[in-house]
Amino acid sequence: GESVGLHLPTLSVQEGDNSIINCAYSNSASDYFIWYKQESGKGPQFIIDIRSNMDKRQGQRVTVLLNKTVKHLSLQIAATQPGDSAVYFCAENTGGFKTIFGAGTRLFVKA
C-alpha cells in the first residue's frame, strides 16, 4: 500500500553540525515530495520540495536528495542551529492534491 516512513524517530545533533533526516517511500508513482517542519504546538511549515524529475534541490541551508531507484528521500540541514529543533515530516504526492505524510523525525539540537 501507499506509505511514507522515516528511518529514525529521533535525531540529536550538536549545534553547528550538519543534520541528515531520511525518509523511505513505497509508492513508485509518487512524483512530488515535500519536507515540512513542525515546531511544538504549531502547524507544519513548508521547507523545500522536489519533483521526481530531479535528484537534488537546494535551498537556504537545506538540501533535499531524491533517489528514485531505492525510493529514498533525505533532508540535509547545514550548520544546524537551535532554532532547527522541531519535528520534520516528509510527504509524497502522486499527482493529485492528496498528500501522504510520514510519521516524522524529531530533531534535537544540542548547544
Place this chain on the structure above:
Amino acid sequence: DGGITQSPKYLFRKEGQNVTLSCEQNLNHDAMYWYRQDPGQGLRLIYYSQIVNDFQKGDIAEGYSVSREKKESFPLTVTSAQKNPTAFYLCASSSLGENTEAFFGQGTRLTVV
C-alpha cells in the same frame, strides 16, 4: 496578510458533546483539508474538499463531519460518535494544481474532560 486561521487554539469538551472547530483561509485556495495528529504520530487525513458544497472522506472520517458552504471556510465537527477525540487538529489548504504544497493553520488542541 494571507493565511489560514484555526480557532480556538485550545478546546475542552465534555464526553457526549459535539464540538466544532473553525478553519478560515484567505489564500483563494480551492482545496481544504482536516488532519488529526496524535502525540508522536504523523498526520492522518479526516476529510478534504475540492470545491464548495463538496467534500470527501479521508482515512479516519468516522465520528467527524464537515461542511463547505463557502470557499474560505471548512469547519470540522467532532461528534459524540468519535470515541477518542483528544488530539491536535490541523487544517490546511492548497490550490488544485498538481505538485503544490499545503499551507497549514496553527492547529486546535482538543481535550475531552
